Amino acid sequence: MRLVFVSNYINHHQMPVSSELHRLCREQGGSYIFVQTEPMEQERLDMGWGKNLETTDFVRNYWEDEKGCQRMIEKADAVIFGGCEDEKYIEARLAAGEPVWRYSEPLYKTGRYKFISPGGLRKKYHDHTRYRKKRVYLLCAGAYVAGDFRLVGAYGGKRFRYGYFPAFRRQEPEKLMAGKEQASRGQLRLLWAARMIDWKHPETALQVAAKLREQGRDFRLDMIGDGAMRRETQMQAAAMGLEGQVFFQGYCSPEETRAYMERAHIFLATSDRQEGWGAVVNEAMNSGCALIAGKGMGAAPYLVRHGENGFLFDHRTPRQAARFAEKLSADRDLCRRMGSAAYETVETLWNPQVAARRLYECIAAELAGRKLPEYEEGPLSKDLICL
Numbered sequence: 001m002r003l004v005f006v007s008n009y010i011n012h013h014q015m016p017v018s019s020e021l022h023r024l025c026r027e028q029g030g031s032y033i034f035v036q037t038e039p040m041e042q043e044r045l046d047m048g049w050g051k052n053l054e055t056t057d058f059v060r061n062y063w064e065d066e067k068g069c070q071r072m073i074e075k076a077d078a079v080i081f082g083g084c085e086d087e088k089y090i091e092a093r094l095a096a097g098e099p100v101w102r103y104s105e106p107l108y109k110t111g112r113y114k115f116i117s118p119g120g121l122r123k124k125y126h127d128h129t130r131y132r133k134k135r136v137y138l139l140c141a142g143a144y145v146a147g148d149f150r151l152v153g154a155y156g157g158k159r160f161r162y163g164y165f166p167a168f169r170r171q172e173p174e175k176l177m178a179g180k181e182q183a184s185r186g187q188l189r190l191l192w193a194a195r196m197i198d199w200k201h202p203e204t205a206l207q208v209a210a211k212l213r214e215q216g217r218d219f220r221l222d223m224i225g226d227g228a229m230r231r232e233t234q235m236q237a238a239a240m241g242l243e244g245q246v247f248f249q250g251y252c253s254p255e256e257t258r259a260y261m262e263r264a265h266i267f268l269a270t271s272d273r274q275e276g277w278g279a280v281v282n283e284a285m286n287s288g289c290a291l292i293a294g295k296g297m298g299a300a301p302y303l304v305r306h307g308e309n310g311f312l313f314d315h316r317t318p319r320q321a322a323r324f325a326e327k328l329s330a331d332r333d334l335c336r337r338m339g340s341a342a343y344e345t346v347e348t349l350w351n352p353q354v355a356a357r358r359l360y361e362c363i364a365a366e367l368a369g370r371k372l373p374e375y376e377e378g379p380l381s382k383d384l385i386c387l
Contacts, residue, residue, distance in 0.1 A: 001030035001364060004076040006090065007083035007103070009036045010059055012254055013164040013279045016352035017359075022058045024360045030077075035069050037062045037084050062089075074098075078363045082139070087127055099135040099366060101359075102128075102155075103162065105276030106298065107148040115151045128154035135366070139359075142276045142298020146383035159383045160362075161302055164279050168351040169258070169286055173340050176262065176288045180339075183263040188212070188219040188329050191264035191289070193257050193280055194271065196227035201294070203233065204270040204318040208292075209242050211322035217329045221246045222264070224257055261287035265335050266328055269293040269300065272315040282350060285309070285342035290335045292324045301387060303350050309341035349378040 003025055010018060018034050025032040036059060062069045073079055074092050081090050082103025090100055107124070108114050115121070128136075129152055138155040139162035140146050146159040180189070190212075192205040202223065209221045223233070223246060230248070237246045252260065261267060267284035273296035281299035284291055291310030293300040304310040313320035328335040348354075358380035362372050375381040 001025055002077045003032045004035060004073055005080040006035045006073060008038050009040045010034050013166050016167045017165050017356045020352055020356035032058055033072055034059045035062055077367055097134060101137045101139055103139040103141060104145055105141045106144045109274045109276060124152040140383050143301035143387050144298060147386040150386045160380050161383050162379055163299055164277050165352040165355045166279050166282050173343050177336050177339060180263055180265055188217060189264045190219060190221040190266045191260055192268045193224035196225050196229040196233055199272050199274040201270040201315055202229055204321055205268045206237055206240060207318045208268060208322045208325045209246050210240050211326060212329060215326055222249055222260055224249045224252045226251045258283060261289055264289050266290050269297060272296045282346060286346040288339040288343045290328050290338035291342055292321050303345060309338055309345050355379040
């Protein structure tokens with residue numbers, strides 16, 4: 001199989017799946033190429049997103065070799081396409097009826113009312129709806145993607161759960177949970193990590209902390225990240241009297257953030273629907289954290305089984321998050337069980353190896369004219385709920 005993935009650029013959330021697809025293709029005598037359509041933004045580079053990606057032998061830059069990259073796209077057996085708004089890269093394939101697996105975040109992150117725009121509907125018909133009976137499939141990078149595409153009548157029966165898959169860190173769950181207790185010395189550790197901007201809702205983490213303080217809990221909340229709301233959030237924490245319990249760590253590298261996760265008991269993921277996926281959900285669960293996640297985040301409804309391996313809350317009612325944090329602080333055994341269940345979810349299902357293998361199997365079956373494999377849950381299971 002000659003497989004090509006076309007996206008804006010590769011990063012540490014896509015590299016693990018790409019590396020696995022590269023291995024699978026090579027083992028079967030095929031090839032895998034990742035075509036970047038643009039350089040990574042400096043802001044992302046400063047956040048460490050481009051680290052250790054420079055020497056990857058299967059990455060090609062479209063801006064350096066347009067003809068060569070376009071030829072690979074058009075000659076590939078199958079193409080995965082996403083993270084790029086310009087349709088020019090796949091127009092020839094679509095016109096020829098060649099298979100394309102689209103990889104998309106939600107269309108309407110700020111509200112589905114936008115779908116009624118006449119101009120928007122024409123664009124969605126041109127890019128998506130007219131191919132509903134063709135060899136075009138949808139990989140949903142978030143639980144709200146399928147519902148958005150259902151609104152425009154696209155990919156019925158061909159919408160599959162997918163997402164982003166940071167590197168999986170295999171650990172002994174017992175040792176991981178014991179390490180948290182050793183590091184905390186009995187104190188409850190909470191963590192929040194994101195850019196400090198409005199739709200990430202850092203203020204929700206402070207409301208959780210205020211509730212725990214009101215209940216007299218011994219806790220520490222670390223907040224990782226920088227952004228437009230950092231100063232405002234720090235001032236709010238001071239005004240709430242949380243200076244001795246909430247600590248602002250500023251920007252941390254992905255590796256440093258994972259280290260914080262592995263010491264934390266609870267991870268607060270507080271973004272709203274504008275968070276198309278939210279890879280911190282995967283990473284925190286892989287790190288054995290009991291997750292309290294805004295249900296608007298694309299990853300949360302896919303990965304979190306409410307009350308089993310985490311809690312889901314409505315970002316518009318922060319008191320729900322505070323109530324769940326209080327429940328976990330009052331029942332540390334529950335907190336540990338949820339953290340262990342979260343780790344198991346990533347270990348057995350939502351990891352790069354499972355995602356890549358299932359995607360490879362589905363593409364291979366489609367190319368051979370066979371019925372696609374059916375998976376009950378996890379990556380490549382059909383998204384029939386359409387939240």
